[in-house]
Amino acid sequence: MRGTKVFRSAAGETTRWLRQRPLLVPRPGKTWYLSAVALAVLATGAGTQIAVAQITALPADAAFRIHDTMLTEQQLTDRVRALEALYGVRRPDDPAAVDRFNRDSAKAVAVSEILDSAAEEEGVVIPEKAAQDELEKLLTQTYPAGRGDFIARLGQVGLSEPEVLAEIRRQLTNATLFDQVTRDIPPVTDADVQQAYDTRRDEMAEPEKRHVRNIVVASEVEARNAVDRLKAGEDFGAVARSVSLDGSTKDKGGDLGTAVRQQLDPGYGDEAFRAAANSVFGPVETQHGWNVGQILEVTPAVPLSLEQVRDPLRQKLEGERRLGRWNGWLGEKIRAAEVEYAPRYRPADPDAPPGDVPR
Structure with a gap:
């Protein structure tokens, strides 16, 4: 059933792989989903940065620049193609949707670059075997016809298996960073769970x-x-x-x-x-x-008792705390990165913190 075309796959949307991690339990009746691409959040800053950007204009083929590192449109396209190969994402046909897709894609990849630098600073290294194991798991879930189907898909989008492995390694790195940043959050108590149940009682239902x-x-x-x-x-x-x-x-x-x-x-x-x-x-x-x-x-929908929701609600509260810690940490990294976007790639809200957890 989860392989069907309208069910959200392991990374439905361009970067569901980047954006979703099974830590937060969706509130019944609420949509816990991710708009098109992942991890969101960039900072292009205010007046002074804009003035500097006007002086040091990006080259015509640039998508964005982080300090002295520039990503071209072609490099951005290659990164998005890797995600397309992994998760079967299809670029929209509607012009307005294409514009939003391009901006969201640039934002997701820019944040990914920022996280790459953070991982290097923190000494996070993903073993080759871990990336290979994750690829095999993905092949089993997404390409039931086998590796041949996967290789054919790579050929269609002009990618190699090493490029896909690099993308998988990057996402595993993001998940490790998330765990490191959020490992010491305060524990959720029984009193916290009771208070949350009382406050959100109208949401406590079998959807x-x-x-x-x-x-x-x-x-x-x-x-x-x-x-x-x-x-x-x-x-x-x-x-x-x-x-x-x-x-x-x-x-x-x-x-x-x-x-x-x-x-x-x-x-x-x-x-x-x-x-x-x-x-x-x-x-x-x-x-x-x-x-x-x-x-x-x-x-x-059927209302649920506190006993029925106690464990998933506790997990959700823990996830919310971890996400709050992650947003604060990543927001600081993004502001320090001073990302400059080409106008056609600048996201609608470059300063907003990410709404979801990296996987």
């Missing part, structure tokens, strides 16, 4: 679940054709078997199984959880294509 079927095709026109066929009375499963590109669900009539909102691609999930039971929704564009969905069954 609503929906049994979903899905068809994924390559274009909006094909998706609308599928909708027309369904409105004309054709069986959803039959249409899915005839046109869907999702090999993991096509033979099952597009059946995704039961999912909570947080398991789905954000845009697709919004539509799926607005739709009525037994209805068809879409087309909805995701990273992997155009989707038409059907809701087979709705299971309402």
Whole structure:
């Protein structure tokens, strides 16, 4: 089920690998997800820095500069391609979405460069075997057809396996840094858990679940054709078997199984959880294509007792404390880096701290 086109994969979005780590338990009914790319946060600073940037303008082919280190557009593209090969991220077609994708990608890679320098300062070294083991795990999860499928994907995007290993090693380094920076946070007490439960009682529920079927095709026109066929009375499963590109669900009539909102691609999930039971929704564009969905069954949310949520709530509170410590530490690193972006790559909020944990 997690291999389906609308489920968020191990690094769905450009850098889910960079942004998500199973430390925070999503609050039922809330979306704990990451916008397009990862780790966010850059600092281009205020007036003085802007004046200096005008004097020392970036070269025409530059994406950004950190002190005396410059990353070109081609180098940025190569880094993003590695993430595409690892996680199957598809660049959007909509011009506005492309602009946001480029800015988010530059921000993620700039923060990654900052973390590389921090890791060197802290003496963090990832053994080659650890990176190899992580690659094998990723191949098992993301490329069920085997290594040949992975190698073919690398050829399509013009990457080599060593380049992918370098990206994996970088993410493992980030995770190690996170653990080092956050290892001495104060423990979460029983009183902390009780207070959090009382404060967030309306969120303490088994989230609503929906049994979903899905068809994924390559274009909006094909998706609308599928909708027309369904409105004309054709069986959803039959249409899915005839046109869907999702090999993991096509033979099952597009059946995704039961999912909570947080398991789905954000845009697709919004539509799926607005739709009525037994209805068809879409087309909805995701990273992997155009989707038409059907809701087979709705299971309402169920309130949970303190005993039922005590352990996951404790983990969530611990995660929030660790994330707060990490944000403060990384924010200082970013401000000190004085990142200069080419205007077309400058993120919308370069000074914002990262919202999620590096994996």
